[in-house]
Amino acid sequence: DQQVKQNSPSLSVQEGRISILNCDYTNSMFDYFLWYKKYPAEGPTFLISISSIKDKNEDGRFTVFLNKSAKHLSLHIVPSQPGDSAVYFCAAIPGGNTPLVFGKGTRLSVIA
Amino acid sequence: DSGVTQTPKHLITATGQRVTLRCSPRSGDLSVYWYQQSLDQGLQFLIQYYNGEERAKGNILERFSAQQFPDLHSELNLSSLELGDSALYFCASRRDIMNTEAFFGQGTRLTVV
Numbered sequence: 676d677q678q679v680k681q682n683s684p685s686l687s688v689q690e691g692r693i694s695i696l697n698c699d700y701t702n703s704m705f706d707y708f709l710w711y712k713k714y715p716a717e718g719p720t721f722l723i724s725i726s727s728i729k730d731k732n733e734d735g736r737f738t739v740f741l742n743k744s745a746k747h748l749s750l751h752i753v754p755s756q757p758g759d760s761a762v763y764f765c766a767a768i769p770g771g772n773t774p775l776v777f778g779k780g781t782r783l784s785v786i787a
Numbered sequence: 788d789s790g791v792t793q794t795p796k797h798l799i800t801a802t803g804q805r806v807t808l809r810c811s812p813r814s815g816d817l818s819v820y821w822y823q824q825s826l827d828q829g830l831q832f833l834i835q836y837y838n839g840e841e842r843a844k845g846n847i848l849e850r851f852s853a854q855q856f857p858d859l860h861s862e863l864n865l866s867s868l869e870l871g872d873s874a875l876y877f878c879a880s881r882r883d884i885m886n887t888e889a890f891f892g893q894g895t896r897l898t899v900v
Binding site for chain 2: 726
């Protein structure tokens with residue numbers, strides 16, 4: 676049973692436009708959410724996070740939105756750049772020093 | 788550089804064999820997590836150690852085992868290897884603080900032939 680779902684395996688966006696990556700979760704105990712970016716042959720790299728007490732967190736071109744009632748979060752990248760092309764993983768933690776639960780990832784391609 | 792070191796980067800071995808993957812966490816991180824990423828799959832949690840003790844277990848096969856040593860490095864042992872064990876194995880470490888990110892190593896790509 677997948678607790679964190681990324682229903683779009685891939686997304687293609689033109690350079691300069693907005694990229695929106697979506698993630699749904701089923702476990703109401705999750706209280707911290709993270710996005711990771713992964714290039715081929717490298718480990719996942721932390722991008723941005725959000726606590727369940729917030730609905731938005733922004734860091735430069737990256738913004739994460741959390742809708743707790745819908746159990747949905749999204750990552751917005753504006754403007755998208757070719758270097759953003761990677762696989763993006765959504766992850767969640769039920770609190771404390773517990774393992775991160777990951778989605779299957781969305782492959783983003785930013786076309787110049 | 789995440790500060791998490793995994794060795795080896797690549798490993799090719801035959802079915803039925805046993806291998807050991809090694810992970811050195813970031814300085815000061817007491818928690819180590821092992822994840823497996825198979826083709827087109829997400830990151831599947833295998834096992835977590837905290838300060839030398841097993842803290843949580845995920846989808847880890849009985850043929851697999853792990854340990855964390857007093858210097859906090861960790862090893863993942865995979866035995867009686869099967870073709871389906873071919874995957875990327877990642878180690879991550881994390882501070883023992885509420886709601887912090889985990890830092891990942893570059894992974895070990897295991898190929899079982």
